[in-house]
Amino acid sequence: MDRQTGGEAAWPGREALHDLAACLRFYSRLPVPQLPGEPDPHRAPDFTRLPRMLPLAGAILALPAAMTLSAAWLAGLGPFLSATLAVAIMAAATGGLHEDGLADFADGLGAGGDRTRMLAIMRDSRIGSYGALVLVLALALRIGALATLLDRLGLPAAAALVVAAALSRVAALAPMALLPPARSDGLSATAGRPQGASLALAAALGLVLAIATLPFGLPLGGTVAMIVLGAFATLAVTGLARNRLGGQTGDVIGACQQAAEIAALLGLVAAVAP
Structure with a gap:
């Protein structure tokens, strides 16, 4: 018997699989069912x-978008429409989180x-001109x-697309690891700071996934350029949050x-320039 749940005995990799299911629930709108032996699937995530x-x-999360990209390209829709459909599928899967x-x-x-005003504006659910402009530019850059x-x-x-999605999720851990929560009542203040072992495993897994895609033509x-430029962008956003907000929030992540x-x-585009 499982001493924690009183249910079936633990099996190798069970906790990792439960964490994967929790990640998919929190970061997407995918209907992930409760797994055998898993505690309450609706509990607050332990970061x-x-x-x-x-x-x-x-x-x-990127696989449906990658499959859409491939299918649209093979169907002759061309690069722009294929890329647009892929980004749309990705946004639908994640809910634009x-x-x-x-x-x-x-x-x-x-x-x-000041810091208080900026944090108050960030908490407002309404989108402003700066947010709309940056969002349009971000979508255009991804599609392009x-x-x-x-x-x-x-x-x-x-x-x-799959590699970028995996690596960028690792990058998003940097503010959580390097900065304190900017608010005392936000999700980032209650979710906890990632442990060193979790960060190391995340980085190693991201690297393994990047290497695993090399046989597919990258x-x-x-791939090295993707890692390096992604890291620079991560440090830039983290540094901006530290200087302007004094910490991190879910929006910073x-x-x-x-x-x-x-x-x-x-970075990959530049590396494969004609």
């Missing part, structure tokens, strides 16, 4: 341990003022990067993910 499975969750954070982050910092990759690489662009130099994903895709 001290949960992040270790984020790269794999990101890759899973990170895009919402990016828009709120842009609204708060764009409006300026994917369309360019389709034009230059063909179907391996789908693998790039160049090694391009979302902005970090979006910046890292865009930077990773652009």
Whole structure:
């Protein structure tokens, strides 16, 4: 018997699988059922341990978009329409969670003022001109990067989409690990800070996923460029949050993910320039 749940005995990898399911529930709108032996699936996520499975969750979330990208390309829809459909599917799967954070982050910092005012604007559910502008530019950059990759690489662009999704989820852990919560009453204040072991495992898993896609046509130099530029974008957003907000919020984490994903895709584009 399982001493924690009083149910069936634990089996190897069970906790990791439960963490993966929790990641998919929290970061997407996918209908993930309760797994055998899993505690309450609706409980608040524990971010001290949960992040270790984020790269794999990101890759899973990107698979429908990658399949859409490939199918549309093979159907002859061309690079722009194929990329647009893929980004639309990705947004539908995640519910625009990170895009919402990016828009709120842009609204708060764009409006300026003191820390309290910026945080209050970021908490407002309404989108402002700065958020709308940044959101449009972010979508355009993602679509443009994917369309360019389709034009230059063909179907391996789908693998790039999966890699960027996995790596950017690892990048989004940086503000949580490096900065204190900017609010005492926000989700980031109650969710906990990722443990060193969880961060190390997340980074290792992200690297393994990136290496695993090399046989699908991604160049090694391009994969390295994705990692390096994604890391630079992560540090830039984290530093901006530290200087302007004095800490991190869920919106900062979302902005970090979006910046890292865009930077990773652009790094690959530059690496495979004709």
